Amino acid sequence: MIPIKKIRLRKLNMALINPFTTSFGTFNDKQFYIIEAEDEQGHVGYGESVAFTSPWYNEETVETNRHIIKDFLIPALQNTTIKHPADVGELFKPFRRNLMAKAAVEGAIWDLFAKQQNIPLSAALGGQMRTIDVGVSIGIKPSIEDLVNTVRKSVEQGYKRIKIKIKPGWDITPLSRVREEFPDIDMMADANSAYTLDQIDTLKQLDDLNLTMIEQPLAHDDIIDHATLQKAINTPVCLDESIHSLEDTRKAIELGSCRIINIKIGRVGGLTEAKRIHDYCMEQGIDVWCGGMLEAGVGRAHNIALTTLPNFTLPGDTAASSLYWHQDIISPEVTVQNGVIHVPTKPGIGFDIDVLALEKFTVEQEEFSLQT
Numbered sequence: 001m002i003p004i005k006k007i008r009l010r011k012l013n014m015a016l017i018n019p020f021t022t023s024f025g026t027f028n029d030k031q032f033y034i035i036e037a038e039d040e041q042g043h044v045g046y047g048e049s050v051a052f053t054s055p056w057y058n059e060e061t062v063e064t065n066r067h068i069i070k071d072f073l074i075p076a077l078q079n080t081t082i083k084h085p086a087d088v089g090e091l092f093k094p095f096r097r098n099l100m101a102k103a104a105v106e107g108a109i110w111d112l113f114a115k116q117q118n119i120p121l122s123a124a125l126g127g128q129m130r131t132i133d134v135g136v137s138i139g140i141k142p143s144i145e146d147l148v149n150t151v152r153k154s155v156e157q158g159y160k161r162i163k164i165k166i167k168p169g170w171d172i173t174p175l176s177r178v179r180e181e182f183p184d185i186d187m188m189a190d191a192n193s194a195y196t197l198d199q200i201d202t203l204k205q206l207d208d209l210n211l212t213m214i215e216q217p218l219a220h221d222d223i224i225d226h227a228t229l230q231k232a233i234n235t236p237v238c239l240d241e242s243i244h245s246l247e248d249t250r251k252a253i254e255l256g257s258c259r260i261i262n263i264k265i266g267r268v269g270g271l272t273e274a275k276r277i278h279d280y281c282m283e284q285g286i287d288v289w290c291g292g293m294l295e296a297g298v299g300r301a302h303n304i305a306l307t308t309l310p311n312f313t314l315p316g317d318t319a320a321s322s323l324y325w326h327q328d329i330i331s332p333e334v335t336v337q338n339g340v341i342h343v344p345t346k347p348g349i350g351f352d353i354d355v356l357a358l359e360k361f362t363v364e365q366e367e368f369s370l371q372t
């Protein structure tokens with residue numbers, strides 16, 4: 001039984017070190033919710049929502065998070081006995097989608113559970129890896145030289161994999177230049193659904209670049225055209241936005257839509273579903289890696305715990321805090337030594353919360369008492 005006395009919603013606003021460009025424009029800072037679940041003994045579990053302030057990645061926003069968590073998810077937890085964090089997903093099933101809101105609340109309960117059991121979150125999930133390999137994600141750059149210099153810096157920092165964002169008009173030429181400069185690096189491209197099958201000839205040219213994968217080249221809600229594309233190219237297709245559940249995963253694999261899956265805890269509704277997808281992909285021989293959503297330290301810590309599961313065979317996007325934040329909300333911050341993160345062994349997410357930083361970045365907070 002996981003007794004929860006109160007749940008706190010904190011809206012944070014943190015300035016990004018590097019602006020993040022999406023189809024909605026460029027973000028210079030990130031607003032997001034941290035969820036705190038506290039028990040009678042004073043243990044506090046932390047979860048982080050990865051929703052942005054605009055619905056460019058999926059249908060959720062910071063504001064929809066508040067509405068769904070306050071008006072549906074917390075009331076669903078009232079007068080309910082939660083025996084294990086895996087029960088939370090079942091409880092939230094009647095509410096459609098809003099997976100990032102669900103994942104943030106479930107994540108706080110997973111962290112609280114692990115702290116109550118006095119075990120690391122990684123152990124609670126069944127993970128055993130003591131170190132994890134990580135890569136970096138590089139956005140669209142103003143020039144090819146700028147891209148090459150950014151790749152060089154990341155390689156010198158020892159990152160195990162370089163992910164480069166592409167779009168029509170910024171694809172084969174910049175990638176070829178990087179490959180020319182760095183013939184042996186583990187390089188992948190992320191298209192964020194910028195292509196259609198009309199550009200299949202361009203996508204076929206990726207096969208000359210020895211990429212480890214092309215991530216989400218086609219529509220965000222497609223697995224049919226991705227299956228057509230995967231049959232036409234040798235480069236493994238990796239799905240991100242198309243996969244929201246174990247069921248989506250099963251269908252994509254049956255159709256041959258991909259050979260790799262980027263698992264993001266927020267996109268699939270939480271750690272329980274993320275673990276189910278991991279386990280199914282392991283049975284089916286599909287490699288997985290843990291994607292990033294520009295998380296602060298709490299979300300980063302959850303990603304690290306998940307990535308200790310055995311089928312996370314490919315470097316993920318959980319890079320060091322210092323690539324994103326002037327100051328993170330955890331202590332110590334996430335650091336990367338030669339492309340490797342050492343998994344924390346303390347109970348729960350394994351990092352302390354930097355309470356002063358948390359307060360400094362909190363722009364709003366609400367607290368709800370729970371009868372569980």
Ligand SMILES: O=C(O)CCC(=O)C1=CC=C[C@@H](O)[C@@H]1C(=O)O
Nearest residue numbers: 137190240291292293294295317
């Ligand atoms: O957290 C990171 O550094 C990775 C961020 C990142 O690459 C992405 C975040 C959200 C959507 C995409 O733009 C992209 C991705 O495809 O994972």
Ligand SMILES: [Mg+2]
Nearest residue numbers: 190215216240
């Ligand atoms: Mg992606």
